[in-house]
Amino acid sequence: MDELINKRINEVLKGDQNAFEEVVTLFQHRLYQVCYRMLGNAQEAEDIAQEAFVRAYINIHTFDQKRKFSTWLFRIATNLCIDRIRKKKPDYYLDANVPGTDGLNMYSQIAASGELPEDEVERMELQERIHYEIGRLPDKYRSVIILRYIEELPLQEIGDILKLPLGTVKTRVHRGREALRKQIGNM
Amino acid sequence: MNTCPEQIVHYMHAYLDGDISRDEERLLKEHLDSCKECKEIMNGLTESIVFIGSAAKIKAPDSFVNGVMARLPKEKSQAGVQRWLRSHPFLAAAAMFLILMSATLFSSYGNDQQFAVTKQPNLVVEGQTVLVPAGEIVKGDIVVKNGTLRIEGEVDGNVTVIRGTKYMASTAIVTGKSEEIDKVFDWLWYKMKKTAKEVFSSSKGDMQDEE
Numbered sequence: 001m002d003e004l005i006n007k008r009i010n011e012v013l014k015g016d017q018n019a020f021e022e023v024v025t026l027f028q029h030r031l032y033q034v035c036y037r038m039l040g041n042a043q044e045a046e047d048i049a050q051e052a053f054v055r056a057y058i059n060i061h062t063f064d065q066k067r068k069f070s071t072w073l074f075r076i077a078t079n080l081c082i083d084r085i086r087k088k089k090p091d092y093y094l095d096a097n098v099p100g101t102d103g104l105n106m107y108s109q110i111a112a113s114g115e116l117p118e119d120e121v122e123r124m125e126l127q128e129r130i131h132y133e134i135g136r137l138p139d140k141y142r143s144v145i146i147l148r149y150i151e152e153l154p155l156q157e158i159g160d161i162l163k164l165p166l167g168t169v170k171t172r173v174h175r176g177r178e179a180l181r182k183q184i185g186n187m
Numbered sequence: 188m189n190t191c192p193e194q195i196v197h198y199m200h201a202y203l204d205g206d207i208s209r210d211e212e213r214l215l216k217e218h219l220d221s222c223k224e225c226k227e228i229m230n231g232l233t234e235s236i237v238f239i240g241s242a243a244k245i246k247a248p249d250s251f252v253n254g255v256m257a258r259l260p261k262e263k264s265q266a267g268v269q270r271w272l273r274s275h276p277f278l279a280a281a282a283m284f285l286i287l288m289s290a291t292l293f294s295s296y297g298n299d300q301q302f303a304v305t306k307q308p309n310l311v312v313e314g315q316t317v318l319v320p321a322g323e324i325v326k327g328d329i330v331v332k333n334g335t336l337r338i339e340g341e342v343d344g345n346v347t348v349i350r351g352t353k354y355m356a357s358t359a360i361v362t363g364k365s366e367e368i369d370k371v372f373d374w375l376w377y378k379m380k381k382t383a384k385e386v387f388s389s390s391k392g393d394m395q396d397e398e
Binding site for chain 2: 178
């Protein structure tokens, strides 16, 4: 896998833009998923995940091929997500929807960090509820929980992606688990 | 729960992270068997992980890859140009020469708006009109720029009028070539011919500018 990726990267470095298409194809779902869970909605996830690939393409010459490409790519994407979350107004999507009345996409409209009345939360489908609870996590814990339990990455790799010491990653995972336990304790 | 050792919560997380020692794990199990509250916390944490872990895999939309490719900067064509330049150095140099040459020619075309005429002994110059008087013979070439040339006598040479008018009386005789140039391309061609002539043989045509 790494060998194939590095081969494609070398082709991109020589000016062959089409070689990058394979790289995008290989990582699109993982990157999109992380962005989607981080940001909470599909439009922004698509925009940011695509932007992450564009940044990766532009800065491909700075990638050290001895390292893991996915780690480097995830770092670009999580940084973009964190920037976007910071810029976003907290109530940006709240007026746009009432979950349960929107039959198009069960979790397309749930805002990250948006709080909902308890009875509505109880009526949610499982997947909708999972997405909602992830979105309710504080940003710091959300990123590590997504990388740990949705991407199923080892703690060390999460540290490499977020540029955090292993100890800090562990602390955040612990607090994230605590937060989740308290959030869903009344299920 | 107040009586529970603080270590127990650490053990729980160490256990969930998979980096707990055998001794610690034994202590944790013993404690959880005896403490209902801690057991509940442990179950809550495990359930949270299972809960998040059961999230459906999300896939990028079908248009995703094309969307990325469309957003990439157009570096491919630039790379193509560079590659072409590298493999055709001579053509590149020739193209560069032509570009610079034409730039010089065009800039001189724009600036060259003054009236000018070749100096010949028996030409009569009145304002912007140059006259070859009747009965006179001008020996040599005549070039008139931005003016009128009236030929009543005889010219023993070539006559060229650039962006001007030429009148030939019935008595006029021109032994050489006679041409009028007023379009940019004619003028360019003329200029190139002239440059070539100057390069290959020294020309004697003296140009005199008149304010």
